[in-house]
Amino acid sequence: MTFEEIKRQATAEWESIEQHQIPVIRIGTATSDRASGALEVVEAFENELARLPVEAKIIQTGSVGFCNYEPLVIISKPEYPRICYKNVTPDMVPRLVEGFLLEDDPCMEFALGTLEGGNGSPPYIPELPRSEHELRLLLRNCGFIDAENIDHYIALGGYSALSKALEMTPYEIVEEIKRSGLRGRGGAGFPTGRKLESCLKARENPKYVICNADEGDPGAFMDRVVLESDPQAVLEGMIITGYALNSSQGYIYTRMEYPLAVKRLKTAIEQAKQRGLLGEDILGTGFNFRIEVFQGAGAFICGESSALMYSIEGKRGFPRVRPPRSIEAGLWHKPTQLNNVKTFACIPVIIGQGSEYFSNIGSPRSKGTAVFALAGKVENVGLVEVPMGTTLEKVVYDIGGGVKDGKRFKGVQIGGPSGGCLPEAFLNTPIDFDSLTEAGAMMGSGGMIVMDEENCMVDAARFFLDFTQKESCGKCVMCRLGTKQMLSILEDIVSGQGKPEDMEQLINLGEDIMAGSLCGLGRSAPNPVLTTVRYFREEYEAHILEKRCPALVCRDLIAYYIIPEKCYRGCEHCVLSCPSEAIVEHPKRFKVVDQSKCVKCGNCLEVCPPEYNAVVKLSPVSELPSSDLPIKDEK
Amino acid sequence: MELFEITIDGRQVKAEQGTKILKAALDAEIYIPNLCYIPEADLPFGGCRLCYVEVEGRGLVAACTEPVEDGMVVHTQTPEVNRLRRTAFKLLIAYHDLDCRSCWKNKNCELQSLASKLKVKLKKPEDFRGLPTDLLPLDTTNPFIVYDPNRCVLCGKCVWVCNKRNGEALIDFAYRGYETRLILSSDISLVKESCASCGECVAVCPTAALQPQPSLQSTVSSAEGG
Numbered sequence: 001m002t003f004e005e006i007k008r009q010a011t012a013e014w015e016s017i018e019q020h021q022i023p024v025i026r027i028g029t030a031t032s033d034r035a036s037g038a039l040e041v042v043e044a045f046e047n048e049l050a051r052l053p054v055e056a057k058i059i060q061t062g063s064v065g066f067c068n069y070e071p072l073v074i075i076s077k078p079e080y081p082r083i084c085y086k087n088v089t090p091d092m093v094p095r096l097v098e099g100f101l102l103e104d105d106p107c108m109e110f111a112l113g114t115l116e117g118g119n120g121s122p123p124y125i126p127e128l129p130r131s132e133h134e135l136r137l138l139l140r141n142c143g144f145i146d147a148e149n150i151d152h153y154i155a156l157g158g159y160s161a162l163s164k165a166l167e168m169t170p171y172e173i174v175e176e177i178k179r180s181g182l183r184g185r186g187g188a189g190f191p192t193g194r195k196l197e198s199c200l201k202a203r204e205n206p207k208y209v210i211c212n213a214d215e216g217d218p219g220a221f222m223d224r225v226v227l228e229s230d231p232q233a234v235l236e237g238m239i240i241t242g243y244a245l246n247s248s249q250g251y252i253y254t255r256m257e258y259p260l261a262v263k264r265l266k267t268a269i270e271q272a273k274q275r276g277l278l279g280e281d282i283l284g285t286g287f288n289f290r291i292e293v294f295q296g297a298g299a300f301i302c303g304e305s306s307a308l309m310y311s312i313e314g315k316r317g318f319p320r321v322r323p324p325r326s327i328e329a330g331l332w333h334k335p336t337q338l339n340n341v342k343t344f345a346c347i348p349v350i351i352g353q354g355s356e357y358f359s360n361i362g363s364p365r366s367k368g369t370a371v372f373a374l375a376g377k378v379e380n381v382g383l384v385e386v387p388m389g390t391t392l393e394k395v396v397y398d399i400g401g402g403v404k405d406g407k408r409f410k411g412v413q414i415g416g417p418s419g420g421c422l423p424e425a426f427l428n429t430p431i432d433f434d435s436l437t438e439a440g441a442m443m444g445s446g447g448m449i450v451m452d453e454e455n456c457m458v459d460a461a462r463f464f465l466d467f468t469q470k471e472s473c474g475k476c477v478m479c480r481l482g483t484k485q486m487l488s489i490l491e492d493i494v495s496g497q498g499k500p501e502d503m504e505q506l507i508n509l510g511e512d513i514m515a516g517s518l519c520g521l522g523r524s525a526p527n528p529v530l531t532t533v534r535y536f537r538e539e540y541e542a543h544i545l546e547k548r549c550p551a552l553v554c555r556d557l558i559a560y561y562i563i564p565e566k567c568y569r570g571c572e573h574c575v576l577s578c579p580s581e582a583i584v585e586h587p588k589r590f591k592v593v594d595q596s597k598c599v600k601c602g603n604c605l606e607v608c609p610p611e612y613n614a615v616v617k618l619s620p621v622s623e624l625p626s627s628d629l630p631i632k633d634e635k
Numbered sequence: 636m637e638l639f640e641i642t643i644d645g646r647q648v649k650a651e652q653g654t655k656i657l658k659a660a661l662d663a664e665i666y667i668p669n670l671c672y673i674p675e676a677d678l679p680f681g682g683c684r685l686c687y688v689e690v691e692g693r694g695l696v697a698a699c700t701e702p703v704e705d706g707m708v709v710h711t712q713t714p715e716v717n718r719l720r721r722t723a724f725k726l727l728i729a730y731h732d733l734d735c736r737s738c739w740k741n742k743n744c745e746l747q748s749l750a751s752k753l754k755v756k757l758k759k760p761e762d763f764r765g766l767p768t769d770l771l772p773l774d775t776t777n778p779f780i781v782y783d784p785n786r787c788v789l790c791g792k793c794v795w796v797c798n799k800r801n802g803e804a805l806i807d808f809a810y811r812g813y814e815t816r817l818i819l820s821s822d823i824s825l826v827k828e829s830c831a832s833c834g835e836c837v838a839v840c841p842t843a844a845l846q847p848q849p850s851l852q853s854t855v856s857s858a859e860g861g
Contacts, residue, residue: 301811316807321680323700470811471811472812474810475680475682477683477684477727478723480789481729483812485726488766489764489765492764508722515719516687516695
């Protein structure tokens with residue numbers, strides 16, 4: 001079959017849905033949707049459609065990326081704009097089916113907004129404040145197409161780039177990618193075109209193409225959403241790369257923890273093979289390319305390219321020294337082109353729409369868009385795609401909706417556990433590879449965690465370092481033992497054992513580890529510590545010198561205290577909630593926390609009725625009224 | 636092979652293209668500290684982080700991994716180089732069982748000779764924190780070799796030599812992060828022939844991490860006593 005025929009068929013299938021006579025219900029069922037109950041919503045729709053005399057088609061899509069509104073349902077009914085419903089629960093479904101599909105009440109009280117129309121209520125989603133700053137290049141299909149139906153992808157322009165690429169020479173493809181200015185989306189930002197060029201020039205054969213989908217940063221899920229929502233885009237990017245390098249074997253290295261991504265990828269691979277877009281004699285050109293999905297066991301270090309290749313070979317995931325580089329001797333000592341999921345997903349855009357289209361987006365030295373997983377204390381958690389060069393402020397406030405519950409912004413951790421933590425003064429930093437590195441953070445693969453006044457920066461640094469220390473491969477001394485030593489110092493500081501010279505020691509060790517480690521993990525692991533020492537020094541000083549945790553987080557530095565004047569004497573909420581029987585009644589009937597028994601779980605603070613609000617956290621512990629300090633048995 | 640001329644600490648040294656700085660220096664009898672370097676290995680291990688040198692125009696590099704280039708100027712003793720080496724070495728000894736007097740490799744240990752070359756006292760660094768106070772138990776599961784994780788520097792030499800001799804390693808790395816250590820195969824059918832007759836891992840170990848089973852008794856008592 002020629003590509004035109006494949007496309008014609010796919011378009012016919014797509015149009016049969018789009019130019020519908022029956023309503024179409026799109027339900028996001030990516031992992032994030034499932035976590036908020038999307039599968040129950042699907043079931044509820046199925047039951048309701050079976051019960052009532054109404055016909056509609058259900059399509060399970062990936063995620064739009066609006067995670068705070070999930071489960072998200074988009075209903076298209078003839079003569080209505082597409083309406084997007086947020087936080088749909090099974091008990092809303094009968095109303096939607098009966099009210100909207102059977103009758104004509106679109107239930108706008110459940111709606112997030114509409115996708116067509118505008119000028120008035122209900123809110124028109126493309127006119128929401130966030131939409132102004134977003135540009136959906138890689139996420140364009142996410143949440144709108146059936147991720148397990150290749151025809152949807154093809155009908156919306158998919159595989160046109162492959163069809164075009166197959167008429168180009170490998171050098172033309174590499175030149176086009178070079179001209180686009182695309183830099184690797186895995187974190188380091190190496191120019192993809194230059195990497196491809198070196199791999200193309202490598203003399204050895206065979207060559208391998210690897211997609212690094214070993215996303216392991218805490219709080220990052222961009223790659224997972226792309227794989228679960230638009231897997232064909234990644235495959236198309238890999239096939240074009242394979243063709244440009246005359247490679248016949250590609251691997252997608254992902255993790256056991258991503259079962260849905262693996263399932264959708266495998267389906268996508270089968271469907272692409274059936275259409276003749278993958279496998280033997282692709283589109284009749286004689287070019288053969290296979291893609292295999294390889295599941296790692298979840299070691300963070302296997303996201304490092306050389307460790308990843310060892311892992312595929314069945315060896316321990318140890319990074320190896322360079323040279324040789326992977327493009328000369330990678331997987332099984334053969335030239336290997338390894339790129340991140342999003343890098344591959346960019347390639348069809350560049351080949352399909354031209355390098356100029358791509359290079360017109362973004363900032364002078366970072367082209368295209370940046371996809372971030374926005375998480376932490378921010379209103380609109382989820383995925384964000386913006387042109388490179390957009391400032392942090394726009395992402396956190398205009399798109400992210402600002403800090404949750406009106407709390408005060410404190411910092412944002414960018415680039416995962418090896419990235420840095422930037423304070424408010426850096427909110428005007430443009431998001432691009434060089435600006436973030438200059439500020440002490442890094443692009444990383446795209447995790448962005450917002451922290452507010454209730455986050456302790458010393459504890460946050462300890463958390464990230466604890467992660468990298470545990471995930472260090474153990475091969476090199478600097479990373480294995482250096483991060484352990486830094487972690488011990490941080491553990492001392494958060495437990496009130498810090499010494500004035502500790503900050504200096506942390507900086508010295510951190511700098512040595514960054515200069516002296518074998519691989520990128522060690523060379524970036526001290527980042528969260530170094531940036532927090534630099535930008536939040538006063539918090540370290542408070543912990544070390546005053547034994548005070550300003551954010552009231554570090555357990556050893558805080559105490560729970562019940563203000564006698566506020567305590568309503570007849571109430572026993574706190575007493576009943578305390579797991580360690582630490583709350584006793586004073587002879588005057590107000591409650592008192594026995595500090596020697598308190599385990600600082602915070603239950604009493606949670607349950608104290610808001611009208612009394614008698615329980616508070618204090619830091620340092622010496623703030624406690626002296627009578628409260630050593631509680632003696634007063635009974 | 637093209638012959639390159641490089642300068643190490645002011646001396647002119649000739650080295651073949653592809654040679655690593657460390658080999659070129661050691662061949663010319665210029666000492667650069669190292670612990671995990673195996674001259675015969677195809678690929679350097681790169682784990683001990685002791686062989687830093689400064690290359691003009693390039694900055695700090697590990698000498699074991701950096702190939703020579705014609706006209707390269709290398710300094711093996713600069714303040715930055717020494718600082719990194721000492722940090723790596725201090726980290727190694729901080730987590731090492733330093734009861735040298737009861738160690739069977741006393742006076743025959745590469746850590747001891749490195750300490751004197753680096754002018755670092757062989758004692759726990761005072762500015763370090765949270766160092767282990769208890770010793771980990773010895774691994775006595777292999778019938779021929781005993782492994783002492785408290786004295787292992789994870790240089791990987793034993794793993795390499797076992798791989799080379801037996802086609803697969805009967806000793807290998809296990810676990811992650813600070814917990815990383817070696818494990819020995821206890822599968823008798825696997826180790827019977829190889830381990831009983833070989834002992835190369837013990838020979839290549841720079842410290843007292845590996846020793847043959849017969850001396851088990853004295854080691855156990857010293858570890859328990861220490």
